[in-house]
Amino acid sequence: MRTTVGIIGAGPAGLLLARLLHNAGIDSVVLESRDRAYVEHRQRAGILEQGTVDVLRAAGAGERMDREGLRHDGIELRFAKRRHRVDFPGLTGGRSVMVYAQTEVCKDLIALQLKEGGPLLFEAEALAVEGADSERPRVRFRHEGREDVLECDYVVGCDGSWGVARKAIPEELTQVFERTYPFGWLGILADVPPSHDELVYAHHDRGFALLSMRSPQVSRLYLQVPEGTEAEEWGDEAIWDELERRFETADDWKLERGPITQKSVTPMRSYVHEPMRHGRLFLAGDAAHIVPPTGAKGLNLAVGDVVTFARALVHLKETGSAERLDAYSETCLRRVWQAERFSYAMTTLLHRTPDATPFEDRIQLARLDRITAARSAEQDLAECYTGFPLE
Numbered sequence: 218m219r220t221t222v223g224i225i226g227a228g229p230a231g232l233l234l235a236r237l238l239h240n241a242g243i244d245s246v247v248l249e250s251r252d253r254a255y256v257e258h259r260q261r262a263g264i265l266e267q268g269t270v271d272v273l274r275a276a277g278a279g280e281r282m283d284r285e286g287l288r289h290d291g292i293e294l295r296f297a298k299r300r301h302r303v304d305f306p307g308l309t310g311g312r313s314v315m316v317y318a319q320t321e322v323c324k325d326l327i328a329l330q331l332k333e334g335g336p337l338l339f340e341a342e343a344l345a346v347e348g349a350d351s352e353r354p355r356v357r358f359r360h361e362g363r364e365d366v367l368e369c370d371y372v373v374g375c376d377g378s379w380g381v382a383r384k385a386i387p388e389e390l391t392q393v394f395e396r397t398y399p400f401g402w403l404g405i406l407a408d409v410p411p412s413h414d415e416l417v418y419a420h421h422d423r424g425f426a427l428l429s430m431r432s433p434q435v436s437r438l439y440l441q442v443p444e445g446t447e448a449e450e451w452g453d454e455a456i457w458d459e460l461e462r463r464f465e466t467a468d469d470w471k472l473e474r475g476p477i478t479q480k481s482v483t484p485m486r487s488y489v490h491e492p493m494r495h496g497r498l499f500l501a502g503d504a505a506h507i508v509p510p511t512g513a514k515g516l517n518l519a520v521g522d523v524v525t526f527a528r529a530l531v532h533l534k535e536t537g538s539a540e541r542l543d544a545y546s547e548t549c550l551r552r553v554w555q556a557e558r559f560s561y562a563m564t565t566l567l568h569r570t571p572d573a574t575p576f577e578d579r580i581q582l583a584r585l586d587r588i589t590a591a592r593s594a595e596q597d598l599a600e601c602y603t604g605f606p607l608e
Contacts, residue, residue, distance in 0.1 A: 223369035230502040230519035231375035232326035237527035261319040264513035266604030286317035296420040308599035346385035350496030398485035409475025426463035448480040492546040512560035
């Protein structure tokens with residue numbers, strides 16, 4: 218097989234990149250190790266920044282999102298039984314976010330790719346990227362029981378933190394920056410309407426909690442739990458009881474309960490791999506960086522990466538200049554590190570570490586007080602949350 222851009226991974230990053238390239242008249246092939254049903258149903262992110270929403274619309278992939286997604290113009294912070302709403306449009310000049318699950322983004326992009334785009338091969342396992350520093354990189358892969366080779370001008374690895382793309386960059390050329398956290402998130406899906414119309418981020422001396430949603434009928438909620446916790450350790454009633462404690466307010470707000478349909482535990486980790494490019498191999502999304510979910514940045518960072526690559530390749534096509542491709546890693550990493558900063562700040566603001574001292578507890582409360590009292594601090598949170606510019 219031969220193509221201009223070989224894309225490893227049919228998550229939102231790989232699928233969106235294929236769509237952007239198709240719209241620009243550039244051919245691609247997408248290789249995905251899982252089957253279609255798995256890709257369309259794996260639960261991941263659910264918050265789309267303003268820039269991500271704009272990109273999906275411009276790519277022709279926003280029709281169902283605009284019909285079924287939930288625009289949110291703010292979030293609520295809770296601490297010491299107090300409630301404070303952060304008004305996004307008022308603080309950012311009109312920006313907002315959209316609640317629309319990654320599963321739905323993937324469904325929309327898969328349908329478009331199969332209808333209009335180039336080859337999208339499910340159950341095609343990438344085995345290795347070869348010749349990344351040559352003019353003709355290759356992806357060896359296994360599909361339908363036999364090995365094959367995809368010859369490319371460029372390879373983009375959207376295959377996550379355990380994929381083969383990152384392994385193709387020589388170790389002596391890389392730097393890794395990493396932090397793991399001594400807690401995780403116990404997440405649940407529940408068949409009950411959300412108890413608030415916007416996301417609620419709660420700081421509590423028992424640990425963090427988040428109230429989110431997937432639709433007007435389905436709630437998505439999270440509890441901070443110790444690192445290594447198994448989801449099965451928590452019974453349904455114990456989960457609801459703990460959520461009720463952590464979301465407690467001084468007014469008459471009430472948490473609505475319902476049947477829990479899914480439980481899982483997400484570890485918390487910050488990770489950046491530098492560089493994000495080696496020769497004609499480019500890393501995007503979780504293949505290059507991971508953020509704790511507190512800042513709602515993971516999917517949006519992946520979108521920023523593939524938009525940067527697509528624009529650079531179009532620039533090369535139109536002008537003959539590879540300047541923007543050469544600057545891909547540097548350009549993406551500026552945005553990545555700002556997202557890492559914000560996600561780290563939100564995580565340390567809202568979670569309680571196991572060995573936290575009374576002094577550290579008071580510092581967290583002082584930081585929260587600062588956000589509620591100073592417009593500049595509140596504005597920084599709103600600008601970061603709604604998204605960094607797509608350069």
